[in-house]
Amino acid sequence: MPLKKLTVLGPGLLGGSIGLAARARALAERVVLWARRPEACDDAMKFGAADAATLKIEEAVGDADLVVLATPIGVMGDLTAKMAPHLRPQTVVTDVGSVKYPVVTQISHLLEGKARFVGSHPMAGSEQAGISAASKDLFEGRVCILTPVEQTDPDALRQTADFWKSLGAVVRTLPPLEHDEIVAQVSHLPHLVAAALMNHICANGPRPLEFAGGGLRDTTRIASGPPTMWQEICVTNRDEVCRALEGLIEQLEAVRRMLHNKEDANLTAFLKRAKHFRDEMNFRK
Amino acid sequence: MPLKKLTVLGPGLLGGSIGLAARARALAERVVLWARRPEACDDAMKFGAADAATLKIEEAVGDADLVVLATPIGVMGDLTAKMAPHLRPQTVVTDVGSVKYPVVTQISHLLEGKARFVGSHPMAGSEQAGISAASKDLFEGRVCILTPVEQTDPDALRQTADFWKSLGAVVRTLPPLEHDEIVAQVSHLPHLVAAALMNHICANGPRPLEFAGGGLRDTTRIASGPPTMWQEICVTNRDEVCRALEGLIEQLEAVRRMLHNKEDANLTAFLKRAKHFRDEMNFRK
Numbered sequence: 325m326p327l328k329k330l331t332v333l334g335p336g337l338l339g340g341s342i343g344l345a346a347r348a349r350a351l352a353e354r355v356v357l358w359a360r361r362p363e364a365c366d367d368a369m370k371f372g373a374a375d376a377a378t379l380k381i382e383e384a385v386g387d388a389d390l391v392v393l394a395t396p397i398g399v400m401g402d403l404t405a406k407m408a409p410h411l412r413p414q415t416v417v418t419d420v421g422s423v424k425y426p427v428v429t430q431i432s433h434l435l436e437g438k439a440r441f442v443g444s445h446p447m448a449g450s451e452q453a454g455i456s457a458a459s460k461d462l463f464e465g466r467v468c469i470l471t472p473v474e475q476t477d478p479d480a481l482r483q484t485a486d487f488w489k490s491l492g493a494v495v496r497t498l499p500p501l502e503h504d505e506i507v508a509q510v511s512h513l514p515h516l517v518a519a520a521l522m523n524h525i526c527a528n529g530p531r532p533l534e535f536a537g538g539g540l541r542d543t544t545r546i547a548s549g550p551p552t553m554w555q556e557i558c559v560t561n562r563d564e565v566c567r568a569l570e571g572l573i574e575q576l577e578a579v580r581r582m583l584h585n586k587e588d589a590n591l592t593a594f595l596k597r598a599k600h601f602r603d604e605m606n607f608r609k
Numbered sequence: 610m611p612l613k614k615l616t617v618l619g620p621g622l623l624g625g626s627i628g629l630a631a632r633a634r635a636l637a638e639r640v641v642l643w644a645r646r647p648e649a650c651d652d653a654m655k656f657g658a659a660d661a662a663t664l665k666i667e668e669a670v671g672d673a674d675l676v677v678l679a680t681p682i683g684v685m686g687d688l689t690a691k692m693a694p695h696l697r698p699q700t701v702v703t704d705v706g707s708v709k710y711p712v713v714t715q716i717s718h719l720l721e722g723k724a725r726f727v728g729s730h731p732m733a734g735s736e737q738a739g740i741s742a743a744s745k746d747l748f749e750g751r752v753c754i755l756t757p758v759e760q761t762d763p764d765a766l767r768q769t770a771d772f773w774k775s776l777g778a779v780v781r782t783l784p785p786l787e788h789d790e791i792v793a794q795v796s797h798l799p800h801l802v803a804a805a806l807m808n809h810i811c812a813n814g815p816r817p818l819e820f821a822g823g824g825l826r827d828t829t830r831i832a833s834g835p836p837t838m839w840q841e842i843c844v845t846n847r848d849e850v851c852r853a854l855e856g857l858i859e860q861l862e863a864v865r866r867m868l869h870n871k872e873d874a875n876l877t878a879f880l881k882r883a884k885h886f887r888d889e890m891n892f893r894k
Contacts (some may be wrong), residue, residue, distance in 0.1 A: 447822030451887075467820055496820060503820075509810045510821045514828040517802060519883030520860040525794045526886040527856070533890045535752055535781060535788075536795045537732030540890075542827045543799040547887040551880035559873050569865040571812070573858055575805040580854040588844050595836035598804030601811040602736075602832040605818045605825075 333386040333403060335359045335368040335377070337450060338420045339394030340458030343373030345491045348460040358384035382410040390487060393419035397427055398556050404434045411439040416480045417587065418444045418487075422507065423560040424471040424500040440480035443471035443500060446493055447511065451548035464492035467575040469507075471500040508564035513572060515554055516546035516565070523542075554557050612637040616673040620644045620653040620662070623705045624679030625743030628658030630776045633745040634787035643669035652740050667695040669683060675772060676724075678704035679714060681839050682712055689719045696724040701765045703729045703772075707792065708845040709756040709785040717758065725765035727783060728756035731778055732796065736833035749777035752794075756785040798857060800839055801850070803832035 330352035332339045357374035358381055359365045365377035378384050385391050385407045393400050401418060411417070417439045421427040428443040435441045448466040450457060458505050468488040472481050485495045498506065519543050525532050533540075558565045582591045615637035617624045623858060628640050642659035643666055644650045663669050670676050670692045678685050696702070700847035703726045706712040713728040720726045733751040735742060753773040757766050770780045783791065806829050810817050818825075843850045867876045 330774060373705050374814070434812060447820065449822065449824065466822060469820060496769050498820070506817050506820050510817050510825045513810075514806060516864050517806060517861070518828060518887075519880050520857060521799060521802060522883040522886045523879065524853075524856045524860045525798075530886055530889055532791050532795050533886070535754060535783070535791050536890060537730065537734065537751060539734065539831045540795045540799050542830050544825050544883075544887055544890070545801060546824045547880075547883040548891065551877055551884050554880050555873060555877040558868060558876065559871075562868055562871075566865055566868050568809075569861055569868070572805060572809045573861050573865070575809045576802070576854055576861070579801050580851055580858070581804060583843060583847055583851050583854070586844075586847075591843065592836055592840040594808065595804050595832075595839050598807040598829075598832040599834070599836050601807040601815055601818070602803075602829050604815055605821060605829070606833065 326350060327389040329354045329356060329388045331356045331358065331376065331384050331391045333358045333384065333391065333393050333407075334395035335364045335373065335455050336394060337453050337455070337457050338446065338448070339392070340368065340371060340455035340462065341366065341371045341462035342392055342394060342491070344458055344460040347372065347375070349490055351487070352389075353488050355386070364455075369457050371458065373458060375531070381407050384540055385410050385415070387412070388415055390483070391415060391417045393417065393421070393431075396553055396556055397421040397423060397560055400427060401430050401434065404431050408438045409574070410432055411435070413437070413439060415439040416483050417441045418484045420444060420446055422511065422557045424503045426560055428471055428473060428500045432473065440477040441514070442476055442480050442484040444484060444488065445469045445471070445503065445507070446488065448493070449549065451546050453550045453553070458461060461492065463488065467523050468493035468495050469503055470495060470497050471503050472497065473500065491586060503587055504561050504564050508561055508568040512561055512565045513568040515546050515549065516558065516569065517572065518544040522547045611635060612674040614639045614641060614673045616641045616643065616669050616676045617659065617674065618643045618669065618678050618692075619680035620649045620658065620740050621679060622738050622740070622742050623731065623733065623747070624677070625653065625656060625658045625740035625744065626733070626747035627679060627776070628653065629656070629743055629745040630748060632657065632660070634775060636638055636775050637674075638773070639853055641669055641673070649740075656740050658740060658741065658743060666692045670695050670700070672697070673700055673766070676700060676702045678702065678706070678716075681838055681841055682706040682708060682845055685712060686715050686719065689716050693723045696720070698722070698724060700724040701768050703769050705731055707796065707842045709788040712784045713758060725762040727761055727765050727769040729769060729773065729787055730754045730756070730788065730792065731773065733778070734834065736831050738835045738838070746777065748773065751778050753778035753780050754788055755780060755782050756788050757782065758785065770846060789846050789849050791852040792878045793813055793846055797843055797846055797850045798853040800831050800834065801843065801854065802857065803829040807832045841868065
């Protein structure tokens with residue numbers, strides 16, 4: 325059943341893409357977008373990401389069936405507190421935050437008895453940001469992780485899962501803490517590694533880049549992502565990201581030792597293991 | 610002026626692509642391919658990578674204007690010694706080895722007075738291997754680094770540069786030692802990092818891959834490359850690769866410290882610097 329009113333809070337890459345995707349698939353009779361700045365409302369309308377855009381939170385979320393928090397995680401708490409009085413108990417609220425335990429804990433608490441919250445994390449970012457990079461197909465084939473907790477309403481969970489599936493996503497479920505541990509490895513760590521590679525290679529200036537091929541280009545693509553957003557993500561998931569960094573540093577120390585000590589057969593075995601896993605990821609694509 | 614006879618030694622991804630590209634662009638009256646196994650000769654003919662394919666090195670290189678060594682670096686020395694008696698002094702010999710100082714030193718010595726050698730490194734690999742992945746456009750827009758030394762014949766250098774330009778490559782020049790230092794950073798290090806990421810993430814099995822997005826996919830693509838080839842490359846460039854690993858480990862330790870010590874502003878600065886460099890690489894694309 326299509327929603328009567330879908331509200332998207334935040335007109336960035338994800339929020340804009342949700343609007344475009346929902347409208348293209350006729351998932352709601354009306355898609356309403358909330359933004360902090362008038363120009364962002366204008367842009368959202370210009371790109372066709374919403375049927376209406378407003379600066380007023382009460383207008384945005386009033387009567388909504390589904391509200392998607394698509395702002396940076398740092399402002400989700402404040403925004404939730406502001407919208408809470410205007411929600412109906414039946415409204416389903418979800419988010420797109422890249423870190424779940426603190427976000428789910430905070431928002432669940434703020435919405436207790438006021439609406440039904442389900443945490444979501446669509447793994448569909450890009451090194452590009454803003455609505456100009458938004459696409460109605462952004463979620464096609466991408467994993468979206470839902471993070472229900474004991475108190476999560478099963479019907480709200482089902483509705484949220486259906487919503488993401490309708491946008492083309494592959495829905496998986498994880499407890500919030502386990503989510504944060506896994507994405508520290510598969511998302512936050514690769515981002516920091518890409519950044520560390522760039523900063524190491526360019527430590528004495530960008531000249532080495534003149535000699536770069538497709539390998540470095542792909543390995544470091546995500547280092548172009550928005551720095552403040554990624555800082556916020558890593559800081560919010562501090563302990564898990566630290567642990568992930570430690571694990572990777574250990575692996576790199578091990579490779580360095582193999583090379584230095586001329587354990588050439590061990591190096592081959594190391595590369596073979598990595599290829600085995602990476603080929604498996606291709607297979608799952 | 611098109612070559613009368615172009616000889617390619619080794620029917621892998623690079624050798625096959627050179628044959629396809631040279632034939633598609635009519636760079637030589639005849640493209641002859643040498644392979645170690647009869648089936649490889651058959652494949653090369655089937656894929657249209659050569660006008661003739663042979664197992665006999667003397668037949669392959671006799672009368673050749675340009676010979677391209679496109680085998681794994683570990684066998685280049687032996688193969689050069691075998692072909693040396695059959696070369697003409699005017700023949701230009703080049704290679705595609707990913708490490709240059711040891712290769713250039715060895716081959717220059719073996720060919721002294723027998724042919725004119727110029728080291729080449731087309732930065733056009735892929736995570737795929739073998740002639741089935743070859744493409745006539747593999748070198749289009751890719752950097753090819755030539756590594757002349759004091760004794761390099763200027764006319765041979767010019768011919769080699771012209772050859773790679775004809776295949777669509779962007780030709781740059783570096784002394785062999787500097788080449789090895791730079792590619793340790795921009796090519797060999799990213800490969801080991803991609804492998805280390807896979808091995809770390811899958812240390813307790815491949816389950817985390819179920820939750821991976823496009824970031825991890827791109828960051829680790831090259832980890833699917835041929836393990837024995839990459840082991841050989843890293844081992845041949847051992848000292849520089851060790852140094853590159855040490856530099857990257859330092860950067861990762863620094864990020865870990867920033868996170869752990871809550872130096873959040875420093876983390877933002879780190880990510881901004883990386884984005885600045887990565888955006889510059891996009892600009893150069």
